[in-house]
Amino acid sequence: MSHHIVDIIDLCHTYADGTEALRGVSFRITHGESVAVIGANGAGKSTLLLHLNGYLTATSGAIRIGDFPLTKGTLPEIRRTVGMVFHDPDDQLFMPTVFEDVAFGPLNLGLMGADVDQRVEDALERVGAAHLRTRPPYRLSGGEKKRVAIATVLAMAPDILVMDEPTSGIDPYGRRQLIKIIKEFTHTKIFTSHDLDMVLELCPRTIILHRGLIAADGPTEEVFLNTALLAQCHLEQPLSMHGCLLCHRKGKEAAA
Amino acid sequence: MRYIDGAVRDFKDLDLLATGETTIHRLDARAKVVVTLVFILSVLSFGKYEVAALFPFFIYPAVMMALGNLPAGYIAKKIVFVIPFVLAVAIFNPLVDGQLMIQLGPFGITGGWVSCASIIIRSILTVGAAIILVSLTGFTGICRALEQLGMPQAFAVQLLFLYRYIFVLTEEGGRASRARELRSCGKKGLSLASYTSLVSHLLLRTWERAERIHIAMLARGFTGEFHTIHPKRFGGKEISFVIAWSAIFIFIRLQDIPQLIGTTVMRMIS
Numbered sequence: 001m002s003h004h005i006v007d008i009i010d011l012c013h014t015y016a017d018g019t020e021a022l023r024g025v026s027f028r029i030t031h032g033e034s035v036a037v038i039g040a041n042g043a044g045k046s047t048l049l050l051h052l053n054g055y056l057t058a059t060s061g062a063i064r065i066g067d068f069p070l071t072k073g074t075l076p077e078i079r080r081t082v083g084m085v086f087h088d089p090d091d092q093l094f095m096p097t098v099f100e101d102v103a104f105g106p107l108n109l110g111l112m113g114a115d116v117d118q119r120v121e122d123a124l125e126r127v128g129a130a131h132l133r134t135r136p137p138y139r140l141s142g143g144e145k146k147r148v149a150i151a152t153v154l155a156m157a158p159d160i161l162v163m164d165e166p167t168s169g170i171d172p173y174g175r176r177q178l179i180k181i182i183k184e185f186t187h188t189k190i191f192t193s194h195d196l197d198m199v200l201e202l203c204p205r206t207i208i209l210h211r212g213l214i215a216a217d218g219p220t221e222e223v224f225l226n227t228a229l230l231a232q233c234h235l236e237q238p239l240s241m242h243g244c245l246l247c248h249r250k251g252k253e254a255a256a
Numbered sequence: 257m258r259y260i261d262g263a264v265r266d267f268k269d270l271d272l273l274a275t276g277e278t279t280i281h282r283l284d285a286r287a288k289v290v291v292t293l294v295f296i297l298s299v300l301s302f303g304k305y306e307v308a309a310l311f312p313f314f315i316y317p318a319v320m321m322a323l324g325n326l327p328a329g330y331i332a333k334k335i336v337f338v339i340p341f342v343l344a345v346a347i348f349n350p351l352v353d354g355q356l357m358i359q360l361g362p363f364g365i366t367g368g369w370v371s372c373a374s375i376i377i378r379s380i381l382t383v384g385a386a387i388i389l390v391s392l393t394g395f396t397g398i399c400r401a402l403e404q405l406g407m408p409q410a411f412a413v414q415l416l417f418l419y420r421y422i423f424v425l426t427e428e429g430g431r432a433s434r435a436r437e438l439r440s441c442g443k444k445g446l447s448l449a450s451y452t453s454l455v456s457h458l459l460l461r462t463w464e465r466a467e468r469i470h471i472a473m474l475a476r477g478f479t480g481e482f483h484t485i486h487p488k489r490f491g492g493k494e495i496s497f498v499i500a501w502s503a504i505f506i507f508i509r510l511q512d513i514p515q516l517i518g519t520t521v522m523r524m525i526s
Contacts, residue, residue: 055471076477084475090424091468096396096416108477136271136396138423156476 004031004066004159004188006052011061013047021047023212024061034189036199036220039209040234045164045192046087048209052162052190053082065160080109083158087165089145093137098129098148101137105156123155124148127181143174150181160188167195196238200224208233266334267395268423270387273326274394279493280324285393285401287494291501292389298505299381304371305357310378312513316501317384324392331387338383339376346375395419413482424465429458 006029013022021044029035037045050056051063054075065081068074086092095101102120111119124130127147132140140148146166153161166182167175179198182189193199199206199220206223208216210233216223224230224237274281280288295316302309321328350368358365389398396416403412432454 050471053475055474076479079475079477082475084472086468086472088468091465092472094417094420094469094473096394096420104473104478105476107483108479134275137420138268152476 005029005064006160006188006190007062007064008048008051009062009064011048011051011063012059013044013051013056014059020212022051025209025212025214026061027207027214027217029188029190031188032186033205034203035191036203036206037190037192037209038194038196038199038206038235039192039215043209043233044212045209049084049162049164049190049192052160053079053084080156081158082160082162083153083156085150085153085161085163085166087168089142089149090137092149092152093140093145096136097133098124098135098137098140099133101148102133102152102155105152109156119155119157120151123151126154126184127151128177143170143177146170146174146178147181150178154185158187160190161185162190164192165194166191167193167198196224196235197240200238200240208235210234269330270334270390271394273391274397276325276392278324280320280392283497284490284494285397286404286490287497288389288393289398289401289405290498292385294498294502294505295385296382298509299378301509302374302378304374305367307370307374307377308514309508309512310374310381312508313381313505315504315508317381317388320388320392324388326388326391331384331391334387335380335384338379342376342379346372349375409482421462421465421469425458425462428461429454432458 008025008027011022011025012020014020025044025048037048039045047056051058051070052065054070063070065074065078068078070078093101095104099120102123103116106116106119120133121130124133127150129144129147129151132144132148137145137148150163150166161182163182167178170178175195175198179201182202189202191199191203203220205218206216206220207214208223208229215233216226216229224241227237230236295313299310299313317331320326321331349372350366353366353368353371355367356364357367357370393401396419399412399415399419402415403409436450436454
């Protein structure tokens, strides 16, 4: 199962305008791990994700996905292995109907006819969006768009699922559904998110990026207990780790 | 911006009609595209003073609306929306062409007025046919049909993307314009400076989005070719649909039906 491993070795990326987005990032994610990459805005999270399927090329350093180093020659295989769900689902849903959008990946993989149908149906079923198959993307709600965007990636049967802020901009019910869907994906998962409660629920391991460097890499609960480090990286403990606000208020009132 | 917003919303509604389940909806899109083209060509091929002979062509939109279960009032409203633009062009004809053509007692109608009326009727027919085509087939279906009929794939894909993202773009434009209005303290109109800035921002944002869409496509194995899932079959139903309508259009084009009816009635009376 070595194809589920992500190895990042001293990765640096400097944009054309001179911004150093990543300044030597190294970590290894093994099979079946669920890892959150968190950090303040501009910490380098999205830049890091865009390296994972070869859209951005490292200024220096190396990336290995499974058995392959990321090079131009291995790119098609790596893009099949790494399924990427983007921040804005409108960027991901570009075909006229949901069905065609989910079929886009499998068709590019060379599947045909009934095989494509099966893949599409399965993927839509997994995200609970089978009833949306004939709808055009612009007629979906935010949560539906997000679920269909995930289905487009699941239809390619990726070994590694990479998601950029999966729960941003959707309502609590949609968020809960999404967390359930993500939990069901048993292969390697990598997220970036500002939704630290979701991170706490889904990811046993957390990496904090701060100004292009790794500030922490360890078990999520441990990382979130280090409040000084969180504050230094412009982060806060997830709300679920705070005491209940209502009980706290009631306690105060009772004391008074 | 509100005007564009409304127009785009209308387009969405038309697309919704295209999800209907009638026999006409289920026909292969190519058949409907070809019939619409033959219809438009037949209507446009008349001489510029022809008015009466155009009326029999209304049978096509009427039959299609009935068979496709389309709301006639809604389609009529869409056509009326285009008429002012047609009038802006046709209204110059009476000024230029003053030659007397018809004498009705003391009133004389010039060639200019006749050709103006002819242009308006033709517009109603052709615009109506186009709207009916979109409501029965959907924009996507039309693009696919054009591609299957020989239009290069690059154009078809461009059209599809234009259609997909026109909604996203107008929403973005709408938001930017609303933000500007809210801060313009009741001042009406758009100064050149703020207009330039608004449009250039929109362009840059579109550019960035195009880049992100491209990444999303590459991430799903896109190599430059679009594959189709289930090509529809151009079968017997489609062939009969094309032949029947084309025959009717050619017949109406070659025979002056109103005159034919007139002479028949006159003969019966005498």
